[in-house]
Amino acid sequence: ETIKYFYKNQIDESLKRAMAESCYHETLFQKNVKPVANPEFKLLELNKDNFKCEFVLYTQPQFTLNKYKEFEVPKPHMDTSPEDMYNKFLQELREKAGTSEPFSENDFVQQGDSVIVDYDCFKDDSLVQQLSTKGDVLTVGKNLPTFDENLMGMKIGETKEFLYKVPENTNSEFKGDTVKFCLTLISGSKNSPHPIDDELAKRYGAEDLQGLEQSLQMVASKQYEDTLNAKKIEQVTALLLDTNKFEVPSWLSLYQAQYSAASNKLNWESLPDDQKTSLLNAAVKSVQLSLILEKIREEEPDCQLSDEEILKILQDNISQMQNGKSFQETLDELNKNKLLPLVMNRMKDEH
Secondary structure, eight states: OOHHHHHHHHHHHHHHHHHHHHHHHHHHHHHHBBBSSSSEEEEEEETTEEEEEEEOOBBOOOOOOOOOOOOOOOOOOOSSSHHHHHHHHHHHHHHSSSEEEEEOOOOOOOTOOOOEEEEEEEEEEEEEEGGGGEEEEEETTSSSSSOOOOOOOTOOEEEEEEEOOOOOTTTTTTTTTTEEEEEEEEEEEEOOOOOHHHHHHHHTTTTSHHHHHHHHHHHHHHHHHHHHHHHHHHHHHHHHHHHHHHOOOOHHHHHHHHHHHHHHTTTGGGGGGHHHHHHHHHHHHHHHHHHHHHHHHOOOOOOOOOHHHHHHHHHHHHHTTTOOOOOOHHHHHHHHHOOOOHHHHHHHOOO
């Protein structure tokens, strides 16, 4: 009786939570519905032997699963090969380990040079401060094509003006506009890649050149296969969406779009309308695919992940985030923001 007296509130709260959980699962069984995210409890009331609860439950849209396997998928076109990737990786290592010599009076900019430039941007003869900078360090061949084309052949102290059309698919307020750049070459250096020899290999932890080449070939082959598989997945995704069409509730696509914005550190409320529309359109397809895959998992038990497997993947993913928070802290934050079910569903979909 003493324990009941002192801990009555805690006991009542625990009992209400347990009974609410029971009501929630009983509702799912009776209504034969599948939830999306956790329920939102509006009322939990315990009066002697009587318990009352009210909650809002978001449910998955109903649709019939059509064809989802035995598609004929042509081999995707690849713009590169494992050998191309190998050569690219090797060249990058050579450049990182190479030497650099400052421009002489007669040197001019060539592919691969490192340069320091000042440039001002103008729109209708007005300076655009946010697109202007001083002392920018660039590697020729790794910038916007327009910049690289105009840098080629320049000498120290030379100034060049050129027009540039800001792409439509950027977040800039000047997207689609044509602006003028005034670019001055301040200094530059010639980069000489490291010779392909055993010394290069040892710089990167290999015993000799043969060991480095074998490692690079493995990396190149793996990246090639990953890229090829990603393209296959794109094709299968398009086929699944095309053969299983259904409407997605607006609240669900909005929920997904806002999650995508937050994942990319974007403030949903301050985004321009066209960017919101783009995120919403992508969210509709993402939700459709996720719901299709959920139905496939019901048909194909081998596609399921156990709770233990999900927990292990979640732990691995969180440990790689390096955000200074423990696994439990990150888990609690996801739960608090009602994002945990979405994260777990994504893990199932990827599997």
